Amino acid sequence: MSFTQSFRLAIKSLLTSKMRALLTMLGIIIGVAAVIIITSLGNGMQNYMNAQFDQLGANLIQVQIWGLGGGMSSRTIEPDDMYELVDKYPQYLAGVSPYVMTQGLVRHGSDEYKRTSIYGVSEFFYDEQRNQVLSGSKLGEGRFLSYVDVARYQNVCVVGSYLARDAFGGDALGKTITVNGTPFTIIGVMAEYADSTEGSGDDVIFIPYGNAMRLNGTGWVDLYLFNSADKDTASLAKGIIESRLYKTFQTDDVYYIMSSAEMMDAMDSMLNTLMLILILIAAISLLVGGIGIMNIMLVSVTERTREIGIRKSLGAKGKDIRSQFIIEAGTTSAIGGVIGIVLGIIMANVLTNVIAFALGTGNDGFVAIPTLGGIAVSFGVSVGVGILFGYLPANKAARLNPIDALRYD
Amino acid sequence: MEHLIEFNDVYKIYQMGEERIHALDGVSLTVDKGEFVAIVGSSGSGKSTAMNIIGCLDVPTSGTYHLGGVDVSTMDDDQQAEIRNKMLGFIFQQYNLIPKLSVQENVELPLLYAGVGAEERHQRAIRSLERVGLADKCRNLPSQLSGGQQQRVSIARALAGDPSVILADEPTGALDSRTGREVLAFLQKLNAEGDTVVLITHDNSIAVKAKRIVRLQDGRIIYDGDAHDPRAVVQPEEDTDSIVGFDDTPSHREEARA
Numbered sequence: 001m002s003f004t005q006s007f008r009l010a011i012k013s014l015l016t017s018k019m020r021a022l023l024t025m026l027g028i029i030i031g032v033a034a035v036i037i038i039t040s041l042g043n044g045m046q047n048y049m050n051a052q053f054d055q056l057g058a059n060l061i062q063v064q065i066w067g068l069g070g071g072m073s074s075r076t077i078e079p080d081d082m083y084e085l086v087d088k089y090p091q092y093l094a095g096v097s098p099y100v101m102t103q104g105l106v107r108h109g110s111d112e113y114k115r116t117s118i119y120g121v122s123e124f125f126y127d128e129q130r131n132q133v134l135s136g137s138k139l140g141e142g143r144f145l146s147y148v149d150v151a152r153y154q155n156v157c158v159v160g161s162y163l164a165r166d167a168f169g170g171d172a173l174g175k176t177i178t179v180n181g182t183p184f185t186i187i188g189v190m191a192e193y194a195d196s197t198e199g200s201g202d203d204v205i206f207i208p209y210g211n212a213m214r215l216n217g218t219g220w221v222d223l224y225l226f227n228s229a230d231k232d233t234a235s236l237a238k239g240i241i242e243s244r245l246y247k248t249f250q251t252d253d254v255y256y257i258m259s260s261a262e263m264m265d266a267m268d269s270m271l272n273t274l275m276l277i278l279i280l281i282a283a284i285s286l287l288v289g290g291i292g293i294m295n296i297m298l299v300s301v302t303e304r305t306r307e308i309g310i311r312k313s314l315g316a317k318g319k320d321i322r323s324q325f326i327i328e329a330g331t332t333s334a335i336g337g338v339i340g341i342v343l344g345i346i347m348a349n350v351l352t353n354v355i356a357f358a359l360g361t362g363n364d365g366f367v368a369i370p371t372l373g374g375i376a377v378s379f380g381v382s383v384g385v386g387i388l389f390g391y392l393p394a395n396k397a398a399r400l401n402p403i404d405a406l407r408y409d
Numbered sequence: 410m411e412h413l414i415e416f417n418d419v420y421k422i423y424q425m426g427e428e429r430i431h432a433l434d435g436v437s438l439t440v441d442k443g444e445f446v447a448i449v450g451s452s453g454s455g456k457s458t459a460m461n462i463i464g465c466l467d468v469p470t471s472g473t474y475h476l477g478g479v480d481v482s483t484m485d486d487d488q489q490a491e492i493r494n495k496m497l498g499f500i501f502q503q504y505n506l507i508p509k510l511s512v513q514e515n516v517e518l519p520l521l522y523a524g525v526g527a528e529e530r531h532q533r534a535i536r537s538l539e540r541v542g543l544a545d546k547c548r549n550l551p552s553q554l555s556g557g558q559q560q561r562v563s564i565a566r567a568l569a570g571d572p573s574v575i576l577a578d579e580p581t582g583a584l585d586s587r588t589g590r591e592v593l594a595f596l597q598k599l600n601a602e603g604d605t606v607v608l609i610t611h612d613n614s615i616a617v618k619a620k621r622i623v624r625l626q627d628g629r630i631i632y633d634g635d636a637h638d639p640r641a642v643v644q645p646e647e648d649t650d651s652i653v654g655f656d657d658t659p660s661h662r663e664e665a666r667a
Contacts, residue, residue: 005521012509310505313466314566315494315522317487403466406505 003327010328013300014335024296025336027289028385032337032378034282036344039374041351042275046268048366053264059094060134060260061226061238065245075248079122079209082224085244086124092237094229097125097134098221100212104180106205108167115199116163118179120212122150127227133190134225137201140164142173142188149187150208158188160204162196179205180215234261283381289336290385297329297393308397309405322391322398329390330383337382344378345370411478413573413605414440414463419472419482421458421628432458433469434628440607442573445600447608447619447636455628457578460609464497464576465489477573494522498567498575502582504559506551512562513538513547519570537569538562541595557588564595568604575599578609593618613642 014021065077079098086093100120106113119135126133126144133144140161149156157177164172164186176183184207194201209221228237238259245255301308308321348368355366421433432455440446450456461467462474465481466489474482481492498519499505506515516534525533538544541561543554551559560580567575577596581589597618600606608619616622622641624632632641 009509016509306505307507310507311518311522312490313464313493313499313505314519315490315570317490317522319487320522403461406466406501 003323006324006327007331009324010331013328014332020296021332021335024293024332025289025339027285027292028333028336028382029289029340029343031282031285031287031289032340032382033344033347034285035279035378035381036341036370036374037347037351037368038275038278038282039378040344040348040368040370042271042278043371043374044348044352044366044368046271047369049267049271050264053260058231058260058264059228059234061228061234061241062099062258062260063224063226063241063245064256064258065220065222065224066254075250076220077245077248079221079224081244081248082226083124085241086226089237089240090229092229092233092240094227095124095127095134096224096226097122098209099125099134099223099225100209100216100218100221101223102179102212102215104215106163107178108163108175111167113163113167113198113203115203117204118212118215119204119206120209120215121145121206121225122209123147125206125225133206134227137193137204138191140189140191142186144188145206145208150210153208153210153214155182155184155211156187156208157184158190158206159186160190160202161192162198162200162202163205164189165196166198177205179207182211182215184211228259228261231261234259238262286381286385289333289382290389293329293333293386294389294392296332297325297390298396300328301325301393301397304397305400305405305408308400309402309408312400312402313406318398321400322394325394325397326387326390329394330386333386333390334379334383336386337379340382341370341375341379412439412475413442413444413477414438414607415473415475416462417473417475419462419469419474421455421462421467422470431628433462435472436625436628436630437472438623438630438633440574440605442605443600443603445597445606445608445620446623447610447616447621448623448625449610449613449616450625451611453627454625456609456611456625458628459625460576460578460607463574463607464499465492490522494519494570496573498570498572500560500563500567500575500577500580502579504551504556504563504583506559506562506566508551510550511547512543512549512551512554515551515562516547516566516569519566523570534565534569537565540568541565555588556584557591560584560588560592561595564592564599568599573605575604575606576609577606579611580608581610581612581615589615617642 082096086096098121102118102120104118106116106118123145126139132138139158142158144158145156148154159172159177163177164170167177168175172186172189175186177186178184190202190204192202196202213219213221226237226241228234238257242257246252249255311321348370352366352368359366416436416438419433419436420431423430423432436459448456448459458467462469465476468484469482472482473480476492476496481489484492513531513534516537517530520530520533535544535547538547541564543558543561543565546554546558551562554562580592580596584592593615596606596608608616610616617636619636621634622632622636623630624641634641
């Protein structure tokens with residue numbers, strides 16, 4: 001009995017009882033669809049996160065220092081120490097900028113902006129080649145802070161697109177905005193980064209970090225943003241910074257260094273673990289589906305006892321009968337697998353739209369993309385499950401005594 | 410000369426609880442190529458068991474069975490399947506066509522299991538269907554045919570593999586007498602064309618269509634000879650000696666034999 005014959009026969013017997021076939025496949029369909037949806041969502045999530053990280057800069061390393069001031073004033077890190085580090089290891093570190101977050105009231109005329117984020121940075125915060133700042137957004141018009149601005153505590157600033165639009169109607173260059181009563185001249189406007197609403201990533205002001213420290217009334221910088229020269233050497237760069245900080249503080253309790261690349265890896269592996277767990281749960285459905293197939297195949301073997309007897313009397317060997325039923329089970333689960341894959345892809349598309357709508361990110365945001373691997377594996381597993389669970393009924397059929405089988409009604 | 414079918418002191422014993430039932434009780438029998446033999450007997454005579462063993466569906470408890478010179482009594486299931494496929498063509502009372510398959514696919518089945526290629530399989534199936542006059546129905550399903558036609562399809566299927574022996578088990582049992590006669594006439598025609606036919610039946614009127622009759626009773630052969638001999642069709646009397654109070658005299662018996 002050839003494979004194509006068995007296959008045709010299997011299709012035929014599936015078509016003669018469509019409802020039963022569908023119910024048999026249901027477990028497999030649900031299991032496969034679940035695996036496809038989960039892998040699609042996971043894949044989409046990973047892509048989305050990677051894109052976010054890329055925008056932020058995969059080379060970004062954040063250095064947070066605390067426990068300063070107080071009794072440890074003799075041990076301090078100055079921005080110059082950090083600059084020195086970059087000068088010393090240009091092959092690993094591309095740049096560094098202090099990152100001073102400040103609370104303050106931003107005012108233009110009678111308009112008050114209470115939710116605006118104020119960041120004190122140095123000229124290195126802006127990467128001219130990429131036309132991008134370390135926190136990810138791009139410069140829209142004008143220029144960024146310069147060395148002179150920073151060194152001389154110039155009261156200049158770069159504003160986000162929300163402020164430029166809301167306060168100045170889009171024409172902000174050269175205008176003045178006050179922060180805690182100090183007027184700052186706007187020398188640049190950032191391109192839209194988020195959605196240009198209040199409190200978003202577009203509601204920001206960048207000022208020289210010295211000015212920000214003055215506004216804060218603090219004498220030290222507690223946050224630095226480094227840019228590693230290469231994503232792959234980010235952990236080496238991190239090590240360099242770490243040893244420098246340790247040299248000063250003689251303890252690793254007072255600072256925390258986090259590289260985007262490492263964080264990305266950590267997130268990726270977390271996501272992968274999560275996905276694996278979900279896929280395992282979905283796999284239980286495949287198992288249940290397989291048991292469903294086994295159940296129906298056992299019924300089918302009983303129903304077709306006479307057919308088995310006829311085939312055996314005509315010269316079918318045990319293995320012919322066995323392979324016929326195994327192919328039938330495999331075909332059933334494979335068709336279930338294909339239906340599940342199609343269903344899963346459709347569901348992933350629907351979910352993409354739902355999530356995009358919920359996040360308000362539009363089309364370039366989160367997209368659940370079915371992975372070829374996910375499709376191949378779930379199809380393979382569904383066929384495998386059919387064959388595995390088809391084996392027992394097929395073996396039962398193969399071992400039927402032809403005399404009894406022929407007499408069976 | 411080598412016999413086609415050769416039973417040598419064949420016993421088939423079933424264990425039914427405490428009881429041992431001798432379905433075949435020392436049967437020796439030979440059938441040669443080109444014969445048309447009817448194995449006759451009432452139910453329980455052992456004719457079904459004999460057919461199962463001739464058909465390689467079962468093996469004897471003791472004794473040997475040679476089919477075409479090969480000892481098949483010690484073969485395993487798969488070897489028997491191969492012998493069935495190559496040497497035997499079955500015709501059953503209930504036709505035993507597979508309802509899902511078309512007439513042609515049914516006829517092709519033995520060739521399929523013999524590993525014959527698709528092209529040759531189709532041709533041989535059609536040729537076989539032509540012999541029974543049903544080539545035009547090859548695309549039909551069995552359920553679309555009459556009983557007589559279905560039985561002819563099953564004959565075509567039995568012929569498709571060019572078997573050495575055609576084994577017909579009550580082939581007319583499910584047919585009306587007219588169609589039954591047609592089927593028997595067809596078996597006679599096959600035999601006339603050189604095929605060896607073994608017919609299993611309980612019905613004397615059918616058995617006499619064969620050339621030779623082998624009558625079984627209680628697992629033993631009680632008659633083996635020409636079908637036209639009157640003794641071949643005499644209903645055998647019961648073994649009543651052991652039954653107390655049964656009025657059956659020896660003279661009675663002699664009369665019946667004559």
